[in-house]
Amino acid sequence: MVSVFIVDDEAPARSELKFLLEEIAGVEVVGSARNGQEALAKIPEIIPQVVFLDIELPDMTGLNMAKELVGRMDAPKLPLFVFATAYDEYALKAFDLNAIDYVLKPFSRERLAKAMEKIDRVKGQENAEKDKLDRILALLEKPAARQRLAVEENERIVLLEPGEIVFCNISDRTVKVKTIEREYTTGYSLSELEDGFHFLRTHKSFLVNPEMVREVIPWFNGTMNLVMNDKQKSLVPVSRTYLKEVKNALHI
Numbered sequence: 001m002v003s004v005f006i007v008d009d010e011a012p013a014r015s016e017l018k019f020l021l022e023e024i025a026g027v028e029v030v031g032s033a034r035n036g037q038e039a040l041a042k043i044p045e046i047i048p049q050v051v052f053l054d055i056e057l058p059d060m061t062g063l064n065m066a067k068e069l070v071g072r073m074d075a076p077k078l079p080l081f082v083f084a085t086a087y088d089e090y091a092l093k094a095f096d097l098n099a100i101d102y103v104l105k106p107f108s109r110e111r112l113a114k115a116m117e118k119i120d121r122v123k124g125q126e127n128a129e130k131d132k133l134d135r136i137l138a139l140l141e142k143p144a145a146r147q148r149l150a151v152e153e154n155e156r157i158v159l160l161e162p163g164e165i166v167f168c169n170i171s172d173r174t175v176k177v178k179t180i181e182r183e184y185t186t187g188y189s190l191s192e193l194e195d196g197f198h199f200l201r202t203h204k205s206f207l208v209n210p211e212m213v214r215e216v217i218p219w220f221n222g223t224m225n226l227v228m229n230d231k232q233k234s235l236v237p238v239s240r241t242y243l244k245e246v247k248n249a250l251h252i
Contacts, residue, residue: 002119005048005079006032007039007065009058013107017052020107024116034058036065044073050119051079052103080122082115101187110189118187149197151177151184158184162197166212166230170205180230200249202226202238210249 004021006029008014018029031046033039036057043051055062066081082101101115148159166178170190177184186193190207193199199207208226215227217235223243226236238246 001026001028002050002116003028003030003046003048004050004052005030005039005043005046006052007036007057007062008032008052008054008084009034009056010054013054017107017112020109020112021052021116023109024113026120027116036060036062036068039065040068040072043069043079044077047077048079050082052082052084054084080119082119108189108192111187111192114187149177149186149188149193151186153182153184160184162199162209163211165197165199165209166228167209167234167236168193168199168207169236178228178230178234200246202236202242202246204239204241206236208236213250216250216252 004027006014006017006021008017011034014032014034018032021027021029030048031042033042036059039051039053051066053062053066057065060068062083070078082103084103101118103111103115148161149165151158151160160177160179164179166180168175168177168186168190170176175186175188175190175193177186188196190201190205194201194207200210202208208228212229213226214229214233217225217227219225219237221240223240224238224246226238226246228234228236
């Protein structure tokens with residue numbers, strides 16, 4: 001069981017996050033705080049394993065609160081932090097803390113589940129208290145507010161320009177991002193990529209970059225396949241649900 005503490009000044013946000021986290025097997029929310037001072041008083045007593053921490057608190061920034069906690073608690077008892085902010089100015093500062101991940105508001109069930117999976121992987125590792133700088137730099141931004149997309153390859157973070165991306169799809173419950181040459185994984189859901197980067201939805205499991213569509217092939221029952229402009233000339237399905245929207249976007 002992973003014990004979680006929530007720090008957020010908005011009661012609805014605390015309630016929503018508690019509800020979503022407790023829907024994940026093996027997660028228990030053991031406390032919450034409305035501001036930094038309240039969190040600093042409660043966390044050393046409760047000693048949670050993870051703190052979900054809003055950067056924008058009324059009495060101090062979440063980063064300053066986390067720094068204060070790092071100074072007060074012994075390293076073995078120090079929780080891992082999952083930050084919530086849309087501002088990339090905090091990215092470098094977060095590296096010196098126990099930052100393991102970042103989630104966006106409004107909270108997504110898929111994204112929270114991925115954050116907890118990541119925590120499970122690193123929990124108990126000797127160096128879990130300091131995540132890599134490149135991971136923090138990549139994750140500590142809202143997709144809609146930035147020009148590049150963070151993807152993962154061999155434990156590294158690669159930043160892609162949206163124009164490089166041919167299509168995105170879900171495979172084995174993992175979101176894959178395909179460029180002309182390569183395939184990567186990312187921690188974002190398809191919905192987050194659709195909203196943040198304005199890719200075109202063609203199917204419940206696929207998004208495409210309209211500029212990377214090479215050919216359109218009619219298929220049965222009024223559906224179609226798109227031939228994409230990657231090296232493999234991949235076929236992306238277009239379901240009837242999204243057919244009209246795709247036709248309009250491609251001007252066909």
